[in-house]
Amino acid sequence: xxxxxxxxxxxxxxxxxxxxxxxxxxxxxxxxxxxxxxxxxxxxxxxxxxxxxxxxxxxxxxxxxxxxxxxxxxxxxxxxxxxxxxxxxxxxxxxxxxxxxxx
Amino acid sequence: xxxxxxxxxxxxxxxxxxxxxxxxxxxxxxxxxxxxxxxxxxxxxxxxxxxxxxxxxxxxxxxxxxxxxxxxxxxxxxxxxxxxxxxxxxxxxxxxxxxxxxxxxxxxxxxxxxxxxxxxxxxxxxxxxxxxxxxxxxxxxxxxxxxxxxxxxxxxxxxxxxxxxxxxxxxxxxxxxxxxxxxxxxxxxxxxxxxxxxxxxxxxxxxxxxxxxxxxxxxxxxxxxxxxxxxxxxxxxxxxxxxxxxxxxxxxxxxxxxxxxxxxxxxxxxxxxxxxxxxxxxxxxxxxxxxxxxxxxxxxxxxxxxxxxxxxxxxxxxxxxxxxxxxxxxxxxxxxxxxxxxxxxxxxxxxxxxxxxxxxxxxxxxxxxxxxxxxxxxxxxxxxxxxxxxxxxxxxxxxxxxxxxxxxxxxxxxxxxxx
Numbered sequence: 001x002x003x004x005x006x007x008x009x010x011x012x013x014x015x016x017x018x019x020x021x022x023x024x025x026x027x028x029x030x031x032x033x034x035x036x037x038x039x040x041x042x043x044x045x046x047x048x049x050x051x052x053x054x055x056x057x058x059x060x061x062x063x064x065x066x067x068x069x070x071x072x073x074x075x076x077x078x079x080x081x082x083x084x085x086x087x088x089x090x091x092x093x094x095x096x097x098x099x100x101x102x103x
Numbered sequence: 104x105x106x107x108x109x110x111x112x113x114x115x116x117x118x119x120x121x122x123x124x125x126x127x128x129x130x131x132x133x134x135x136x137x138x139x140x141x142x143x144x145x146x147x148x149x150x151x152x153x154x155x156x157x158x159x160x161x162x163x164x165x166x167x168x169x170x171x172x173x174x175x176x177x178x179x180x181x182x183x184x185x186x187x188x189x190x191x192x193x194x195x196x197x198x199x200x201x202x203x204x205x206x207x208x209x210x211x212x213x214x215x216x217x218x219x220x221x222x223x224x225x226x227x228x229x230x231x232x233x234x235x236x237x238x239x240x241x242x243x244x245x246x247x248x249x250x251x252x253x254x255x256x257x258x259x260x261x262x263x264x265x266x267x268x269x270x271x272x273x274x275x276x277x278x279x280x281x282x283x284x285x286x287x288x289x290x291x292x293x294x295x296x297x298x299x300x301x302x303x304x305x306x307x308x309x310x311x312x313x314x315x316x317x318x319x320x321x322x323x324x325x326x327x328x329x330x331x332x333x334x335x336x337x338x339x340x341x342x343x344x345x346x347x348x349x350x351x352x353x354x355x356x357x358x359x360x361x362x363x364x365x366x367x368x369x370x371x372x373x374x375x376x377x378x379x380x381x382x383x384x385x386x387x388x389x390x391x392x393x394x395x396x397x398x399x400x401x402x403x404x405x406x407x408x409x410x411x412x413x414x415x416x417x418x419x420x421x422x423x424x425x426x427x428x429x430x431x432x433x434x435x436x437x438x439x440x441x442x443x444x445x446x447x448x449x450x451x452x453x454x455x456x457x458x459x460x461x462x463x464x465x466x467x468x469x470x471x472x473x474x475x476x477x478x479x480x481x482x483x484x485x486x487x488x489x490x491x492x493x494x495x496x497x498x499x500x501x502x503x504x505x506x507x508x509x510x511x512x513x514x515x516x517x518x519x520x521x522x
Binding site for chain 1: 245246247248249250251252260264267273276277280283284291292299300303327340341355356372373374377378379
């Protein structure tokens with residue numbers, strides 16, 4: 001498994017991107033990731049809009065933090081079953097995983 | 104704050120039996136009774152929109168008394184994410200021991216003074232709201248943001264970014280997000296989000312120029328020129344006059360900002376590229392500002408301010424903004440049509456308006472105002488008296504109208520002239 005973490009937005013609008021192999025994740029990082037995936041699955045089964053579905057244009061905006069110039073994180077989890085991505089506002093991004101984007 | 108300001112899909116402001124665009128058409132129709140009824144309905148619709156907007160932004164009700172005067176508070180998060188942190192300095196306090204506290208405090212004051220002295224605005228909500236800043240947010244945090252209620256500043260990571268509080272244009276940029284939240288409420292994604300960003304850059308740069316007493320030719324038109332470490336390969340974060348040229352750094356890549364609609368960046372990143380596509384309206388502003396000349400806050404700044412605070416709504420895109428700035432320029436400077444014409448040309452230069460556009464053509468021929476602008480006239484009733492004769496570089500605006508409230512209760516002019 002490979003985890004890619006991208007951070008976009010912020011006042012600077014600069015994109016930062018890093019990746020980590022699954023076996024290199026710390027137990028805390030692994031737990032945080034598992035929790036995010038479980039929450040995303042739950043949302044999906046509840047029929048809610050997936051947080052990764054962010055159609056461009058009005059009316060289809062992904063969850064954002066209030067205000068302006070906040071960071072947005074996108075996690076991409078690649079394994080033999082395929083690739084899934086989860087998009088999160090800064091306030092919901094586990095701190096353990098933030099640093100991966102800054103490699 | 105728990106309630107998201109921009110994240111919730113807004114209640115549709117157009118859920119009325121007669122669509123707004125039809126009402127707008129009717130309100131300018133030849134039938135006087137029908138026009139009056141339509142205009143009245145529009146006003147009610149717009150009041151409802153204002154009421155709903157108020158729920159979203161926490162804006163004070165229109166009847167709330169304005170508390171005139173500058174009020175600031177600066178807090179210190181001491182490297183934590185506990186907001187707002189410890190109160191470190193309030194209005195009338197002597198300077199604090201911490202430099203970032205004082206920088207955030209002083210630059211917020213300069214920005215407040217700009218809005219007050221140039222536009223008569225009483226703080227971000229025009230009701231005297233206290234300007235709150237928190238500094239030393241989190242650890243190695245390389246960002247500055249507006250959280251829907253206040254300004255928040257990190258210390259930078261020390262590798263790319265230094266602290267953010269020393270830069271006046273950064274602080275005026277963040278404060279302007281507050282102004283936008285309490286006025287046009289431009290949704291923070293795609294074109295409306297890029298306009299939101301551009302407004303923050305435009306007024307951020309204007310505040311810096313005002314504080315330095317610079318003309319449009321002396322201004323550097325840079326955003327974030329002094330927040331980088333020496334290792335960064337670039338001269339700023341954004342170059343409003345030359346979008347796409349601010350930096351080219353091995354680690355961060357190249358500045359992606361376009362300066363023309365043909366290069367508009369379609370992306371899912373950054374809420375649809377709000378910090379990228381802002382380059383287009385930014386460049387339009389600089390082109391128009393340089394064509395008009397003088398000092399940015401004297402003429403074109405007023406046009407942009409009225410556009411932001413009185414004309415744009417949450418549905419605005421680049422074209423809407425372009426048309427409104429032209430319309431506002433005609434209303435504020437009826438004796439000097441060259442101002443509207445230069446603004447129109449700037450929007451053409453960046454590809455937002457076409458050269459053959461009907462509204463632009465009516466400027467060139469000096470024809471009677473197009474219906475779109477006629478409809479806008481009531482919005483500035485009382486300001487239509489001819490401006491005093493003055494030099495072409497700094498014409499006096501038609502008598503500045505002090506809005507009764509920041510809420511938009513006036514009919515909005517239609518976006519397009521009737522076909």
